[in-house]
Amino acid sequence: MNKREGVLYILSGPSGVGKGTVCTQLRKQLLNLKYSVSATTRAPRAGETDGVNYFFKSKDKFEKMIQNNEFLEWANYVGNYYGTPYSYVQEQLKEGHDVILEIEVQGAMQVRERIGKDGVFIFLVPPNVAELKRRILERASETDESMNQRLKVMEKEMKLIQHYDYCVVNDDLLYACQQIEAIITAESCRVERNKIKYEQWL
Known part of the structure; x- marks a missing residue:
């Protein structure tokens, strides 16, 4: 079998930083990159599809899945549950x-x-x-109380950056995606991820 296992990339950061927008753009540019859909108890925003x-x-359903x-991973973030179903991730990596x-960020630390x-x-x-x-306010889904709560959470989240491998500033969408693409390319070339190939050569 010549196929290497896939690599799991975890993209996280403060709420409102643009994770969803970046992922959407990456999926357009990298057709072979599988996106793991998370589960949540929060209400859908405009334009979101189950x-x-x-x-x-x-x-209740989410808590049964936890049990x-x-x-x-799963987390309770500002009153709502978020989690990543494990079986899909395992299947895709093995393929x-x-x-x-x-x-x-809470979920990333669990992973x-x-x-x-x-x-x-x-x-x-x-x-x-x-x-x-400004980005959070543009959603028009935040009260003053929830905004202040998110900003307090953000301060705590930023301190966890030391546990990550890479940091990307999302100032320009396309440039941020280029940086992440470069990370993916570099990681795919790591020797330990290509043992099957070089063992055949030896």
Whole structure:
């Protein structure tokens, strides 16, 4: 068997930094990159589709999935659950597909603890706090209270950047995606990911 296993990429960062927009653009540019759809208990935003953007679950259903250990990671973020179904990720990696997870920082730390160095962790940051606040306000789905709560959470999340492998500033969408593409290319060339090939040569 000449196929190498796929690589798991974890993209996270503060809420409102543009993780979803970056992932959408990456999926247009990298057709072989599989996107793992997360489950959540939050209400769909305008334009979001169940099974495409998220699997929208009731709180009871989500908690049953937690009890059954069906998530690679899960977190309660500002009153809502988010989680990554594990079976899909495992299947895609074994098939040799690279997979990208777009998740909150809490969830990324769970993945780091569970899989260690088997994943590549990318932290997406805004150019500055004022820009992040502007992006959140543009959603028109935040109260003053939830906005302040998100900003407090962001301060704690930024301190966790030391646990990531790479940092990408999302100031210009296309440039941020180019940087992530470069990371993916470099990681695919690592010797330890290509043992099957070089062992054949030897």
